[in-house]
Each structure stands twice: as C-alpha cells, then as structure tokens.
Amino acid sequence: MTPYWQEHYRHLKAIDGKTKLQTLAFQSSKIRLYRGLIIEGDNAMQVLDFALFPEPEYDVPIFCASFFTASNTNVVVLDLNPLHDVIDTEDYKAKYYKNLMPLGQKYAELLPWGSKITGESLGFFSPIVIWSKFCSDQHLHDILFAAFKEYFKAWLQLMDQAKVETNASQLHRNCEAQHKYLIWRAEKDPGHQLLKKLLGESLAQDLVWNFLFNGVNTLGSKSFLDYFPEYRCVDGSISKKRSIIGKSFENRPWDAKGNFIGANIR
Numbered sequence: 001m002t003p004y005w006q007e008h009y010r011h012l013k014a015i016d017g018k019t020k021l022q023t024l025a026f027q028s029s030k031i032r033l034y035r036g037l038i039i040e041g042d043n044a045m046q047v048l049d050f051a052l053f054p055e056p057e058y059d060v061p062i063f064c065a066s067f068f069t070a071s072n073t074n075v076v077v078l079d080l081n082p083l084h085d086v087i088d089t090e091d092y093k094a095k096y097y098k099n100l101m102p103l104g105q106k107y108a109e110l111l112p113w114g115s116k117i118t119g120e121s122l123g124f125f126s127p128i129v130i131w132s133k134f135c136s137d138q139h140l141h142d143i144l145f146a147a148f149k150e151y152f153k154a155w156l157q158l159m160d161q162a163k164v165e166t167n168a169s170q171l172h173r174n175c176e177a178q179h180k181y182l183i184w185r186a187e188k189d190p191g192h193q194l195l196k197k198l199l200g201e202s203l204a205q206d207l208v209w210n211f212l213f214n215g216v217n218t219l220g221s222k223s224f225l226d227y228f229p230e231y232r233c234v235d236g237s238i239s240k241k242r243s244i245i246g247k248s249f250e251n252r253p254w255d256a257k258g259n260f261i262g263a264n265i266r
C-alpha cells in the first residue's frame, strides 16, 4: 500500500471552528483508491465514510461504509456495492454474492432495515446491503462494528481471489460502471449538504469531486445526465432534487436467497 496524494485534504477545519475532518487515502496494485473520511463534531456528531475502489481490471464490488451519527440517530449503509446489475440478471450476483448471502442474512436479522430510502440508491446496492437507522445503543454499535470487520474481510478475500480482466470490452464495462457509481455519489450523495455547511461550497465540492469520488473526472467521459436522463430539467441543467422516483422500499427488498422482491425501480 502506498499513501495517496492526500496531503491537501488530510486535516480540514470546519467553518464553525470546532468540527474536525480527517482523511486518509492509499492505493495498491489491485486497489485503485482506498480512502476514508472521518468527521467529529460537537453534539456527538460523527461520520465515517470509507470506500475501496478496485482497479478497473477487476470487476469486484466497491466496498462502501457510510455511517452518520447525530443526536442519538444513526444512519448506516454498509455494503459491497455491485459494479454490475444484481436485480435483473443472475451472473454477477452468483459470482460475488451467492456465498455471502448467509453473512448478509445474519446482519439483516441483527440490524433493523432503515425503512424508506431514495429509490435510485437501491440500484447501487447488493442483496447483502445493510441499510439501517437506529437510536444510539452500545449493543447495536458493537453489532455494526462486527459487521464492518466481517464485510471488510469478505471484500479482501474477493479481491485476493479476483482474476485480472484482459478483454477490452469487459474492461470498458467495468470502467463505465465505476464511473456511473462515482458520478452518482459525487452529484447526489446525501452527505453533501452537511459538507457544504461545514466547509463552504467550494471546498466541499473539491473534497467530493477530487478526493471522495476521485476517478469521476478520469474513468469516463459521460455526463451525469447521460447516465440519469430523468434528472434533466427543461433548461438542460441537472435537477437539484436528490431523487426523481422518491423514497420507497419500506421493507428489505431482497429475500434470504438474494432474489429481488421489491417493486420495479426502473
């Protein structure tokens, strides 16, 4: 692992003079970007946003941990976000998630489903996603930490066993899938409002586009609207709305075998 070009973002001070933001990033031969952001504010506000992106030669899922805590509420996403479709097709799901379903099922029973969620986000999640909201409780925090360790270990194993892709069209497909994911999060991640409040508009934009979702300017040339045309306003700009289809999925839309049992999200 080599430290990445992160010095500029290493320690950031928020406008309020109290909240501290720290980042770290690395890369290695198989991992394009391994980065984390920690925020510690007053009133016990805490954020961990941790993600690992494989090199496009590997179609391994993206490791994603996004934990937000404030005034007793915890908002949690922990997942191996799929690079390719796991709702309508079987092959990618069988390749990476079939063996992980018991792990996902274990934590689906221990942590409550977080209720309704931005519909578009579901398309980026896997059958083992942990999407949860709960009041602060040491027992649930311990479960979440155990889940984090197990998911991370599972991801490292997938990465270890991953075979390098040499087929040019498959490589392009991996690149584009990662680019679509990055541009979705760079444009619509729910953390942006808070980052803007803490850092001001331009530093928040810089952090999001150049650090957190690095690769968004290099892995592909399509625009957000090319991938998500439903967000186009009449004047050609991107709708400011976070979601076009709104929030849905009151209950977990995956069964224990990894079949999608929710309503159509397209």
Ligand code: BLA
Pocket: 037, 039, 047, 048, 049, 064, 066, 067, 068, 075, 077, 081, 116, 117, 118, 120, 121, 122, 124, 185, 189, 190, 191, 192, 194, 195, 247
């Ligand atoms: C809330 N974060 C959320 C929600 C989701 C995610 C699904 C619930 C709101 C919703 O339904 O949209 C996370 N959404 C994701 C992830 C993906 C996605 C991981 O589509 C991946 C594809 N969260 C952060 C950071 C901050 C943060 C860095 O990652 C703050 C700096 C905060 N997340 C945050 C806050 C909320 C939230 C404040 C609650 C506010 C809200 O619901 O809009």
